[in-house]
Structure formats: structure tokens, C-alpha cells
Amino acid sequence: MSYGTDVREHYRKELAGIREAGLFKEERYIRSVQAAEIEVEFPAGAAAKHVINLCANNYLGLSSHPEVVEAARRGLDHRGYGMSSVRFICGTQDIHRDLEKRLTGFLGTEDTLLFPSCMDANAGVFEAILTDQDVLIADRLVHASIVDGMRLCKAMQDTFKHSDMAHLEEKLQEHQDKRFRMVVTDGVFSMDGDIAKLDEIVALAEKYRAMVCVDDSHATGFIGKTGRGTHEHCGVVGKIDVITTTLGKAMGGASGGCVSGRTELVEMCRQRARPYLFSNTVAPVIVAGALKVLDILCQSTERRDKLEWNAKYWRKLLTEAGFDIKEGESPIVPVMLYNAKLAQDVARDLFAEGIYVVGFFFPVVAKGQARIRTQLSAAHEKHHLDRAIEAFRKVGKKYDILGKGKNEIIAKYGL
Amino acid sequence: MGDLEQVILAYVKREYIEDGDDREVTVTTPLISGGIVDSFSMVSLKRFLEKKYQIQIPDADATTAAFDSVQKIAALVERFRPVHA
Numbered sequence: 407m408s409y410g411t412d413v414r415e416h417y418r419k420e421l422a423g424i425r426e427a428g429l430f431k432e433e434r435y436i437r438s439v440q441a442a443e444i445e446v447e448f449p450a451g452a453a454a455k456h457v458i459n460l461c462a463n464n465y466l467g468l469s470s471h472p473e474v475v476e477a478a479r480r481g482l483d484h485r486g487y488g489m490s491s492v493r494f495i496c497g498t499q500d501i502h503r504d505l506e507k508r509l510t511g512f513l514g515t516e517d518t519l520l521f522p523s524c525m526d527a528n529a530g531v532f533e534a535i536l537t538d539q540d541v542l543i544a545d546r547l548v549h550a551s552i553v554d555g556m557r558l559c560k561a562m563q564d565t566f567k568h569s570d571m572a573h574l575e576e577k578l579q580e581h582q583d584k585r586f587r588m589v590v591t592d593g594v595f596s597m598d599g600d601i602a603k604l605d606e607i608v609a610l611a612e613k614y615r616a617m618v619c620v621d622d623s624h625a626t627g628f629i630g631k632t633g634r635g636t637h638e639h640c641g642v643v644g645k646i647d648v649i650t651t652t653l654g655k656a657m658g659g660a661s662g663g664c665v666s667g668r669t670e671l672v673e674m675c676r677q678r679a680r681p682y683l684f685s686n687t688v689a690p691v692i693v694a695g696a697l698k699v700l701d702i703l704c705q706s707t708e709r710r711d712k713l714e715w716n717a718k719y720w721r722k723l724l725t726e727a728g729f730d731i732k733e734g735e736s737p738i739v740p741v742m743l744y745n746a747k748l749a750q751d752v753a754r755d756l757f758a759e760g761i762y763v764v765g766f767f768f769p770v771v772a773k774g775q776a777r778i779r780t781q782l783s784a785a786h787e788k789h790h791l792d793r794a795i796e797a798f799r800k801v802g803k804k805y806d807i808l809g810k811g812k813n814e815i816i817a818k819y820g821l
Numbered sequence: 822m823g824d825l826e827q828v829i830l831a832y833v834k835r836e837y838i839e840d841g842d843d844r845e846v847t848v849t850t851p852l853i854s855g856g857i858v859d860s861f862s863m864v865s866l867k868r869f870l871e872k873k874y875q876i877q878i879p880d881a882d883a884t885t886a887a888f889d890s891v892q893k894i895a896a897l898v899e900r901f902r903p904v905h906a
Contacts, residue, residue, distance in 0.1 A: 565862040773856045
């Protein structure tokens, strides 16, 4: 079929429908490094605006840290720009092996395998280790990449109500006839910012003989007393069979991900995971930067400590101002607005006030659950948050949402 | 409401409505378009129906439209239930 007028017209109507529904996403163009304060061109062609960034996964402020940049530069000088290869052909350097060993030590597991991204790790891991004799039982709010990875796997799929341990137990009981059971959860849930009850999940998994897989992308580097992740926070280090996580958030913010866990499961990924077999190796510059990030994190917990303080302070400010936020401890703090257009309007007005956030709405979150997802960084100083809350108060007042809960906001703006 | 619809409605409420969610769910409440069931968690509903009523629902018929209300699900089950003389 050639791309004729009728085909083009079909997609134009589809895109117009997305706009009319208030669900169209627009890119902003950042003309600086990633940091607490950035320069943003929006809309396209506008003069760059200096804003405080409250929506990056730059949790530890390492995305443009001079030591990380310098280490990456040395990596470029000593190991080159690209490998032009998948790992198993000629894409594995000594520094890839070094990083995998360092991540194994950091996460407290038996072995680790790098992937081009955690999205790829999640796409590949289940298919590599489970068959149609097995079952995957996932929390209903797991990341989209886990949903995709589960669909690629021939194992039976099931889900349990979000963080509902009684429902998980029912599912584990129901699936005792399967060869292997694997419970899958995020460590920190990316949209709500709540932390999985990993200690309870592990206890149930032990009782009903199931493996546990955790995507810790929004936790590695800063959750837990020394930033090892949700398993450290919940006191179950060494008891998680598979951890998938990213180097593209707290751990430098460039790209890369990994599967880390039991020796045999990681080796199965090395032998069978399609993204590992068919996608280009992580570039040497990324590996070199990530090794330096690990050096920094192993020297001191000051960054994750500062992030923890920032998160507590920001939640306090938002609550005192009267915003409807999701309770929690993590540096992901959703400001609930429920209506997609309201979320976009508030984000636009906050941008005009010098605060960069983005409205989240369907299909990123469920319909009727639109929000602004604010994210803290160790790069934020107190004055950033004090400035931000002034802007939030001003915009919140304009839209008359301060001191209002879910039902009142929906009554005013609809779903 | 017939027996079939009653059984399906009870399962949907038990399986998909979280504690503290006080919205009313009836046989005509939109389940998928209404955000109560998503395509990811729909698999357990399909499996429940197949096991309970000893039927096989082909994947091509297990669409989000066919599962969008208890009434529609009941109609789908009736299509695949064996007819006894």
C-alpha cells in the first residue's frame, strides 16, 4: 500500500482526535545541560526561558556532574565512541564486565547483565527465563515496559490489585499448579511514587514458592539508607531473584539498563534475551560515566540524604499550600488534578511562572487520574523549592484547587 | 439480572474494585472504557469465564469492546456455551 491521500487523511483525523480530546503531547526543547535550573524553548521558536526543573529523573543531580562528564570523556578517549556491535559478537569491552561486577556488588546480587536500556531489560528478561508452563503475577501498576515484556513471554499472565497483599496471596494460591511462579512489581511506582511492600511480597513468595522480580528504576541510587534500592529499604537484600533497573535516571541519566539477580537467570538472559542478542551494546562513554557514578555513590550518602530531605520538605510545602498529593516517602510527588486539560493548563501556567513541569494524562496514566508529577533532585536547593511553591500557590489559586480534594476538583472540572 | 450476569458482576467487583473505591458498578457500567478493567488485567477475567463455564473464548472475540460491560460479557459467554438439547 502506498502512502496515498486516503491513508494520510486517516492519520490526520486520528491526530486531530487526540488534540480534540486534550491528550496531545508537545515537546519542549532544552538548550542547556540537565540541572535544577535549565533553559527551555517552548513553544518551538520562542526565546529560551530560564526555569526550575521539577520533572527530571535526575534524582541525585549527577546528570551533568563534572566528575561524571570527565570520566565519560576519558571513556571516549580510551575506549572510543561506539562498538558497532551487539555484545556477544564484538561489543563487550573490559569496562562492560567491570560495570556489571560493580553493579552486582552495589545491588547485592549474584550477577548482572547490561542492556541498552531498562525498557530493553524488561522486554527481554521474562521471555528468556519463563515458558508456557509458568505464570507471571504482576502488580496492576507496573511500568508499561514490564507489561510489554510480559506480553512477549509465553508464560500465563495474571495481575493483582495494586500493593494488595491479600489479593496477591489469592493469586499465588490459585497458581500452585504452574511449574514456576514469578511475582513482578516496581520498587517505586513511577506515577504514584509509592514504595512496594517488598518485605511482604518476599514473605509470600517464600511461602508459595515463587520468584520475585523488581523494576527498581525509580529507586536505584537513592532509596534505602545507602541507596541500593527498594530491597535495601525493605530489608530484603539478597532475596530478590531479578532486579531490573536503569542507568538513565539517578545513575547518571544517559542511558543503559540491566538485569541483576540469580546467576543462572542472568546467564539465561545472556544466552536468550532478544534485546541483548539483537541490539547494540551500551556505548563505552556511558559505561565509563556509570562507573564514576558508582564511585561517587559508594564514597558517601550525602546526595541521597539531601534528596530525602528535599522530598520531605517539598511534600510539606505542597500539603500546607492545600494541594491534593499522593502520600509517600519517595522523591516522586504527584499533584493530583484528575482532568487532563486542567493538568495541561496548570503546567502551562507554571511554566510561565518559571517552573517546568509536565501534565500527565491518558494513556500515560489512567483516564480521570491526570496529574503533574513533580520530582525532586539532590541538585535542588531549598530556595528552588521555596520559589516553586510560590508559583504553585499562585497557579493553584487561579484554578481554585487549593484545599480541594478529588471530588471537588472533579465536580468543578469534570473527568 | 440473570444468574450469569450476577456471577460475572460479583467476580468483577471482587477482582477489580479496590478497597475504598465506592463507585457503583452495574451490569451496564463501562468496565474498560470506564477505566475499571484495563487490557492488561482483563486476562484474569477471560480465564475465570473459561474455567467457570468450561468454554474457550477465541482471542479474536476477546476484544475490549466485548468485555466492556457485564451485560456484554454475559452475551459473549452465551455465544460459546454449549447448547444442550
